[in-house]
Every structure is written in C-alpha cells, then in structure tokens.
Amino acid sequence: MTPRLPVSIDPYPDESIASMLRRLSTTTGIPVHSLYPSGVSGRLTDRQATVLGRTLGLSTRRLRTHTLRHRLPGRHGRKPASIELRRTDRTICSACGIGSLWSGLVWVSHCPSCHSLLNDGVTVDRAVHALEMQDAFLRSMRAPAIGFADRRLRLLRLLRLHVHLATGHVTTGARPAGSWQAPASIAGFAEHAWPASRTVQATRDLIGERTLTHLGETPAPEDDCPAARQALHDQLRGSRITEAAIPDYLHPRHRALDVDAAGEDLGHGIARALRREAIHASTGARPTLAQLDERYGDLRKRPMTATYVHHLGNTTAGLRILAREADRLAHAGIRDYRYRRAVLTTLHSAPTSTLAHTAVPRTPRNQRLAAAWIWLELTQGTLSLSPHHAGMRRDLRSFDQTLRGEDRLILIEYGHQHLGAVAADVARDAQQTLTRAARHADAG
Ligand SMILES: [Zn+2]
Structure with a gap:
C-alpha cells in the first residue's frame, strides 16, 4: 500500500x-x-x-x-552534447546533504549550495577555476549568455581531448562511467582548461601542450625547429617514405577501429602533418595549409585536427613525434597507400564466394562489412575517410570481433587479389593484421 x-x-x-x-x-x-x-x-x-x-x-x-x-535549453537553446551529461544526477552532497539536479551535468564538480567538492565533502583550496567554470555554465543554463557559446565549444574540445588522453578507447555502454567524470577529475581539468578556454590561442596552446606530452615529448621553450625538421626530412628521404606511403591515420597507441572520435582526429592530424613534411622533403616546397586542405579535405570544421597539424609541424617536440611515426612506417614496410585507396574505393561489398570460406554468414550486410574491414586493414585508414558509411562503425567493431584468424587472412588475401598485389606484400600484411588482432585481443 x-x-x-x-x-x-x-x-x-x-x-x-x-x-x-x-x-x-x-x-x-x-x-x-x-x-x-x-x-x-x-x-x-x-x-x-x-x-x-x-x-x-x-x-x-x-x-x-x-x-x-x-x-536544459530546449527548442530555443543549444542542446547539450552527450559528453556534457553525467549518467546520474543522484549525487548528493555529503557536506550539506542536498543533491542538486545540476550535478547531472559533467561541468558541475562542486555542490551548488555549499561549494564542497561533490563525493568528498571537502572544500578544495585550488578549485577557483572549477567553481568559476561551473558558475558560468549554470548561469548560461538559466539565461543564455552572449559570447559563452564559443567558449563552451572550446571547453568541449578540451574535454573530449581530456577524455581521450585519460581513456583513449571507446567506452562501451556496458562499462561504468569512466573516472574522468568524477568531480575531482573535472575540477582538476578545469584548473587548466577554464583559463585556457578564454581565447582561441590559449585553447590551441593547451591542446598542443597536452597532446605532445601525451605522445611522449616535452614541449621545450627554446625550440630549434629548423634543425629537427631537417633531420626528419633526411630520415624520410633515407627510408623512401613519400606522401603516398603515409596512410590516412597514424596513432602510436590505438587501432583506427577502436579509437574514440578525439583519437581519430589526432590520428588524422599526425598523418597529415607527416605528409606535409614528406612533400616538403621531396619537392623542397612546403605546402601551405590551404594546399593541404585542398589535397586532403577542409579542416575548417575539424579544428582539433588543424591544431594537431600546427603543433606537430612547428615544434621540435612535434617533429620528433613525426620522426617516430616515420620510423614505425619504415619498419612495417613501405606501401603505396594512395594506390590502395584509389583501387579499393570501388569495392563496396565482398563477394559471397569469399565469405563462403569464412565463418561469417553470407548476408549482404556482412558483404558490405567485409569490404569496409578490408579498407581499414589495407589502407590503414579510418571509416570516416573511407567510401563506406561512417554509421556502420559499431557493426564493424562487432564484425571484427567475430573474425577468426583464418577469416582475417582470407579477407586480406581477397583485398590483395583486388589490388593485384605481389605475394611478399600479401604475406607481410597478413602477418601484421594477425599481430594487431592478437594485441587487440590481449588488451580487450
Ligand atoms: Zn553541499
């Protein structure tokens, strides 16, 4: 009752x-x-x-x-991005005992009533920026503030990067909310991100600094950039890495299929920055950003990738990261990825006769997934820069997980037949595909 x-x-x-x-x-x-x-x-x-x-x-x-x-702002306001929402708004402040409905927003790290850090019941001394950020967001929820929209977008960019650097992999629905959402983690994020988000330049600088550090290089105040660039160009010429030998995506840690959207942007940025150096090294002329846009697609709508390209190509730390990626490419064996993309762009579905040799059921859907999978493996590219539908990402991940080792080999071999490739390339790619899959299985 x-x-x-x-x-x-x-x-x-x-x-x-x-x-x-x-x-x-x-x-x-x-x-x-x-x-x-x-x-x-x-x-x-x-x-x-x-x-x-x-x-x-x-x-x-x-x-x-x-x-x-x-x-939350409805019809007239800007809808929140999914990353801004916490999974739960049940957080109750252990200091004053009141749970705010606003704690459902990821930007809220402190109790709006008593300003204690949520979950901990303590007041943090160095949380000035976290409180300012939170207040600005809460004010903008009540009345949209002029000029805050741009700053919010810069903060969103910084937050996505923060999450990528903290986790890297796509978080599946099954996993609990990542620790990056914890109030203390958001408060720590705010201490750097809130002041940096004030201007476009400061935001870009923070993105660059965070990324270079994450990739293992410390941005130095005294930069001898031309020397580092010269060394990279010598290396590229020495190992015969041309623009065509650089795939669409280069990321030292994650396969393109597993990475989150921020990591994909980073992988695209590393690849584009290295291509710029490769063209510069072989022709002697440094391509402008506009020329790069014309060649590989406009980055005006991809500000994160544009920022990575800038920092990787214009700092000693960035150029050293590119040198490491060039080294990785040389060790894996030089391929003509440009040719592979040109040929495979017309392969929209794998034939049923190929699937017949695998454990994959012969359905039109699986034929399309197989073609997309072959694209990713043989071009080392991403779904978003492929001729395949970016919306099939989730399906493609589960398709990849169901593939046995021998299925992978059959698909790789079919892709190579399509390319008319030589046996040595087939064997090398097959070996590397299996190694990557095994490493992935270990990690997962
Ligand atoms: Zn409280």
Missing part, C-alpha cells in the same frame, strides 16, 4: 528528486522504495512523475521542474 503523507513536502530550490526522496525517507523512516516503487535510477518519465506527485501531494508540473531534462 502506498503511504499517504499528512503534509506536502517542499523540495529545495534546484534539488534533485532523488535527493528530496532521500531526505523524506530519512525524516519519516519510510524507505525510498515505498515512496517511489520504481526507484530513481535513470530518467523520471511523465507517468512516474504523476504517480510520485500524487503520493507526495505535489503537483506533477512542480516535480518535473526538478529534473535536469526540464531545465
């Missing part, structure tokens, strides 16, 4: 429903699940809000104003 309370209970301003129920439950001794049988995990549906309102003697409309969904 649902207990009827004698009085209606007022939630605090901006208090989450979960927090309100917990307070009620503590005061009355009635377990939360009696007040609200379906529990408060996840989103409160309209029907649930109606039932809960009836139980508590509160209007449904009033209750709904205590959900994040109701407060």
Whole structure:
C-alpha cells in the first residue's frame, strides 16, 4: 500500500528528486522504495512523475521542474552534447546533504549550495577555476549568455581531448562511467582548461601542450625547429617514405577501429602533418595549409585536427613525434597507400564466394562489412575517410570481433587479389593484421 503523507513536502530550490526522496525517507523512516516503487535510477518519465506527485501531494508540473531534462535549453537553446551529461544526477552532497539536479551535468564538480567538492565533502583550496567554470555554465543554463557559446565549444574540445588522453578507447555502454567524470577529475581539468578556454590561442596552446606530452615529448621553450625538421626530412628521404606511403591515420597507441572520435582526429592530424613534411622533403616546397586542405579535405570544421597539424609541424617536440611515426612506417614496410585507396574505393561489398570460406554468414550486410574491414586493414585508414558509411562503425567493431584468424587472412588475401598485389606484400600484411588482432585481443 502506498503511504499517504499528512503534509506536502517542499523540495529545495534546484534539488534533485532523488535527493528530496532521500531526505523524506530519512525524516519519516519510510524507505525510498515505498515512496517511489520504481526507484530513481535513470530518467523520471511523465507517468512516474504523476504517480510520485500524487503520493507526495505535489503537483506533477512542480516535480518535473526538478529534473535536469526540464531545465536544459530546449527548442530555443543549444542542446547539450552527450559528453556534457553525467549518467546520474543522484549525487548528493555529503557536506550539506542536498543533491542538486545540476550535478547531472559533467561541468558541475562542486555542490551548488555549499561549494564542497561533490563525493568528498571537502572544500578544495585550488578549485577557483572549477567553481568559476561551473558558475558560468549554470548561469548560461538559466539565461543564455552572449559570447559563452564559443567558449563552451572550446571547453568541449578540451574535454573530449581530456577524455581521450585519460581513456583513449571507446567506452562501451556496458562499462561504468569512466573516472574522468568524477568531480575531482573535472575540477582538476578545469584548473587548466577554464583559463585556457578564454581565447582561441590559449585553447590551441593547451591542446598542443597536452597532446605532445601525451605522445611522449616535452614541449621545450627554446625550440630549434629548423634543425629537427631537417633531420626528419633526411630520415624520410633515407627510408623512401613519400606522401603516398603515409596512410590516412597514424596513432602510436590505438587501432583506427577502436579509437574514440578525439583519437581519430589526432590520428588524422599526425598523418597529415607527416605528409606535409614528406612533400616538403621531396619537392623542397612546403605546402601551405590551404594546399593541404585542398589535397586532403577542409579542416575548417575539424579544428582539433588543424591544431594537431600546427603543433606537430612547428615544434621540435612535434617533429620528433613525426620522426617516430616515420620510423614505425619504415619498419612495417613501405606501401603505396594512395594506390590502395584509389583501387579499393570501388569495392563496396565482398563477394559471397569469399565469405563462403569464412565463418561469417553470407548476408549482404556482412558483404558490405567485409569490404569496409578490408579498407581499414589495407589502407590503414579510418571509416570516416573511407567510401563506406561512417554509421556502420559499431557493426564493424562487432564484425571484427567475430573474425577468426583464418577469416582475417582470407579477407586480406581477397583485398590483395583486388589490388593485384605481389605475394611478399600479401604475406607481410597478413602477418601484421594477425599481430594487431592478437594485441587487440590481449588488451580487450
Ligand atoms: Zn553541499
């Protein structure tokens, strides 16, 4: 039986429903699940809000104003990106006991009521920037601030990079929310990101510094960039790495198929920066950014990739990272990726006769997935720069996971037949595909 309370209970301003129920439950001794049988995990549906309102003697409309969904900018504002939303808004401040509905936003690391760091119940001395960032976001939720939209986009870029550097791999739905979402982690992020997000230049500088450091090089104040570039050019000529031998994607840590969107941008940036040096080394003329855009696609809509290209090609640390990637390419064996892309661009589906030799069921869908898989393996490229549909990424990941070693070899061999490749190349690619798959299986 649902207990009827004698009085209606007022939630605090901006208090989450979960927090309100917990307070009620503590005061009355009635377990939360009696007040609200379906529990408060996840989103409160309209029907649930109606039932809960009836139980508590509160209007449904009033209750709904205590959900994040109701407060976020709707039709007239900018919808939040999925990365801005936490999985749960149940965080209750252990210092004052109030859970804010705003803690459902990733930008909120501190209790909006008492300013304690959420989860810890302590006030952090060096959280000035985290509090400023949070206040700016909360203000912009209440009334869209002029000029904040651009800064928010810069912060989003920095956040995506932060997440990539912290995790790198795509987080699947099955895994719990990554630790990067933890209030302390967001507060730490804000200390650098909030001041940097003030200007375009400072944002780019922070992106560069973070990325170069992540890739194992320390950006030095005194830069002898021309010497490092000369050394790289000598290396490229010596190992016969031309523009055509550089694939669309180069990332020292992640396969293109497993990486998150920020990592894909980085992989594209490393590849483009190295191609620029390869053209410069072979022709003696340094391509301009506009010439690169014309050749490989416009980066105006990909500001992160543009930033990587800038930092990798114009600092000693960046050029050293490129030298390491060139070394990796030389060791793997020189391939003409440009030729491979040109030929494989017309392969939209693998024949059923090829799938017949594998454990993969012969369906039109699998024929298309097989063609996309061959593209990724033989061009060392990414789905987003392929002739295949970027929306098949998730399907392609599970397709890849079901492939046995011998299936991989059959697909690689078919791709090579298509290319008219020589036996030595086939053997080398097959070996490297199996090694990568094995390493991937170990990591996963
Ligand atoms: Zn508090």
